[in-house]
Amino acid sequence: MVDSPGRITLWGIEVFMATADERSISAAAKRLGASPSAVSQQLTNLEGAVGATLLQRNARPVRLTPAGEIMKRHAQVILNEATQARAELAMSDLSHLTRFRLGMIEDLEADVTPRLLTHMAEELKGCQFLLETGASHYLYDLLDARALDVIVAAELGAEDAWVEVHPLLREGFVVAAPKGEVDQDGDVLRQLKRMTMVQYTQRHYMGRLVNAHLAKQNLTLRHRFEIDSYHAILALVGRGAGWTILPPLALMRAQRFADQIDVLELPFEPLTRTISLTARKDILGEMPAQVAATLRPIFQEQLVTPAIARHPFMADSLTLL
Secondary structure, X not given: OOOOOOOOOHHHHHHHHHHHHHOOHHHHHHHHOOOHHHHHHHHHHHXXXXXXXXXXXXXXXXXXXXXHHHHHHHHHHXXXXXXXXXXXXXXHOHHHOOEEEEEEEHHHOOOHHHHHHHHXXXXXXXXXXXXXXXXXXXXXXXXXXXXXXXXXXXXXXXOOOOEEEEEEEEEEOEEEEEOOOOOOOOOHXXXXXXXXXXXXXXXXXXXXXHHHHHHHOOOOXXXXXXXXXXXXXXXXXXXXXXXXXXXXXXXXXXHHHHHHEEEEEOOOOOOEEEXXXXXXXXXXXXXXXXXXXHHHHHHHHHHHHHHHHHOHHHHHOOEEO
16 A cells, blocks of 8 residues: 555654665665555655755765754654554454564574574564564664564663663683693683684674673783674684683584683683663563573573583573573
8 A cells, every 4th residue: 555645654754764764765665565656655755744844865974954854853752652562462362463573683593593583483473573683782773773573692781761671691601721731720811811812703792792801800812813703703712722701602503613712711810791681761661680590491401401401610600580
């Protein structure tokens, strides 16, 4: 059905907000899964309906007009109310939920995500699931931009007033070293200082977290590699190119390297991170809490129990929350 000019539609408002956020018609179209021409037509229809120019579309980047600034404030309220209405209707009968947009950190894509989606698909027969995987900071940006409903990611350290957070798992970082290269009964830190460290990229939050923790310990370590892939990092470690610091979830994701590495406790102050389910506050009702409750036993079965069985020293630092 083609929207009639002169009529304000929810889709038109979603298109307007996406364009206002992205400051680009083509980027808004990509985010919404629509064509740039369809986005442009929706904007024209909306401007005709409200009787004002909302965007300076010839500018690079696209800019809001004064009327657009006013419209954006009201549009956000409308979208929040629509999302909350959908959530409340869904909670009254979850079988009627039609769309669920989920973001998951890459650490969980192989073990946890399939189990969660399978469980939800059994409960929500007519629901379409949209899954986005990536680094934690990337998922938070998508949640902030209203492109996702719920994310499961590492907490980034800042508490935002616009989100609700359901902690799931706390994990302590560990050392992975080439098999047999470190005498675990000796001075582990001294041995590691003589070796090359394979770092996780500092373009991502986790890499910056590790680097900041090392700085607090007054440790300057020799490194040649800075990589954004757990598999690549552990492959290098397994080949004897160096050692690394990473969370247990990374080890579980790259188990094929398990027989090539030794996993050790950090030989200095502990470093932990928390994996949480995060959603926009007061929008989805009880649904985020219910998804978190579904995830915890999956975390226990797929991650916590196998990790502790393989590395008993993790029992105190790898815990459900």
